[in-house]
Amino acid sequence: MPKQLTIGLTGGIGSGKTAVSDHFATLGIDIVDADVISHAITAHNSPILGQLQDAFGVDIVKNGTLDRSRLRSLVFDDPAKLATLNAITHPAIRERILTKLNQATSPYVILSAPLLLESIKGDDKGLTALCDRILVVDVPVDLQIQRASRRDGQSIQQIQAIIAKQIDRPTRLHLADDVVDNSGDLATLYQQLAKLHQYYLTLSSQT
Template sequence: MKYTIGLTGGIASGKTTVTNIFENFGINIIDADKIAKQVVSPKSDALEEIKKKFGNKIIKDNELNRALLRKIIFKDKSAKMWLESLLHPIILEQVVKDISLSSSPYCILSAPLLFEANFQKLTKRNITVLTTMTSQVNRVIKRDNVDLIQAKAVISNQLSNKMKIRLSDDIITNNSNLKNLKNKVLSLHIQYQQFSRI
């Protein structure tokens, strides 16, 4: 199995910025979020199962109505568990395939639910990207066009940073400028290249 680094972090912590930097160093990124969108594309088996479960209202313009689905699973834990049991194995299968096709010295598996979905069983090391709660809240409000209460609710619904730190080998704090962030990623990149040769 290709030497794989798991990368996670809370919503709006800067995961995409960090993976972009790794990608600029020539590292293949396997993005679990993108795969999650692909597996529920129009006419997919998974989308049909979701439609059977939640009804036609869950489809908008032939596509999954993500906003409505988020609302449903946010309020109903059993619906969330059902959805995860449907999607996680399909996503995992594609992730494994993409890892096997990676051509860089190591690859990054970027997954917001890295630990919740047990994807860390595929990784040798794990990174958590951290930022301040204020930055997270402000970014969520701006990006998702929600109010302060909604932004805080979304953040509190995720695995805590404390738990992510405990489960991670490396931490990237994203509280400074882009130059500092690039230097942190470069330092890890050099380490990971060495680890992948062992």
Template sequence: MLVIAITGGIASGKTEVTKTIQRAGYPVVDADVLARQVLEPGTHTLEQVKERFGQSIIKNGVLDRHALGERVFSNPTLLKSLTALTAPEIRSRIQEQLSFFRMKGKTVVFCAIPLFFEQHYEDTGWFDQVVVVATNERQQLDRLMARDHLDEWAAQSRIKAQMPVAKKVAKADVVIENDGSAEELQQKVVDYLNRLKEE
């Protein structure tokens, strides 16, 4: 089974890329979806996060992602301690899903992992190829501010919490540049999938 990682900076267009891949019929393991699942009410991870960050990050029994984000993205130490609680759970769920697709006899599976390099997934030996979705810094900042309703400072602090896109591009096997329209991005993904079939 060929396992391909998709990563890139925050607000670079990874979601659009994975949607296009799913529409083409390929299974996608999405680390963002798994990250939400491990912090659902009643989970052992949410209890740990609540102990570490206090009751103020919980509203009506549910994690207030905005409140937690405001605290951790401006404080590298807090971000590190949140990651230490959630990352092992997410990693274990990715492994479970990959085993499931292997058992189902899938030939190609994609994994969308925003923090692929930051969490050292390249050292796991699970992946045959790494695709980085890249965009220029100004577009990334504008998209993030619009998408998450953030001011420039808050958006910058989220971008700075990740590895610079140029470093990710240098480590990639395939780079998909997202500096045009949504249609252009879709076409680039389709072209990539066609090349993959040929190979």
């Protein structure tokens, strides 16, 4: 386990996880971002990139860079291929996450992972095993669709398909220790985060 209080940050597509983690960073909190790590381990000439090419074909790499949209399309509706992808990438991602968590020096640390709760498989707690608390960024599904389609340039149908693959909103909220409502403006979001920040500082001083 990491050496200090670890807050797992997650939420559905378009919920605003980045806005939340960016604000915690301005408060001096170290952020360990699973997405950033995923990109780092598949960088040009990395061993993981080579393993992915062996498993999925050379056309998943363009100009030495992983074509994530191509890889996503290959595994999206194919459980066997998704399992292969996870078997190649997840151990390396978890190892790098642990390293980063243990290097953190802030009073508590945020582990941001879009699929944090989806990593739970039966008795395997996945990345949640590294967390002391789970913070969920919550918005209504229709707002998720609106924000994600505007941000990513994908169709409403594509966003709905992604949401259908993620854990459903009621289950996500049930598994949360803390929830922030991001259906309003940034000022309202930051007010909620200021209170959580003080709460987490108090908790960290007790560990």
